[in-house]
Amino acid sequence: YPSGEERCIACKLCEAICPAQAITIEAEERADGSRRTTRYDIDMTKCIYCGFCQEACPVDAIVE
Template structure:
């Protein structure tokens, strides 16, 4: 009986009519197209864009070279080298993120105990070579300095869910 029903459905083109019905329902609805350069769609406070390193209010970088972000990164996109300072604390001498490898999962941000590495809402960037997609410590700190107010606002908005 099941084979007979399947044959009847295929002869009457039931699947085709069902698909055309879905297309017809959406054909006459109002379109939701955004004219991108002129208009922008709203961005979620949890959006994960380009990375940045934050500083404390006194200007000292937050990263304590614990290397948790490097260990947890599934794409192995983070490279950290550190050395001990004269006061006994560790600080990074090299902190690189390869955006060609990064999958923007946010694990590095979640693993960081001092909120040093964050993902900003910056999504408009490009590179003409692989070297352009390598974020060095200087670039990360510059991103953090430039977008600190936006980062702090997004963190405050997302605080109840953390």
């Protein structure tokens, strides 16, 4: 993004769909009511490279 913000909108769909429970997302609400990601972590030691998170992400924040 031009503003430098990450694409993640903290919907947590990737976290919910991950069969290996390798994704952790923490977020806080902004003044305008939208969410801001404060922590986004993919534990690559747990990841099984299934691609479900990439498919679930509505904003293409996860890429190969």
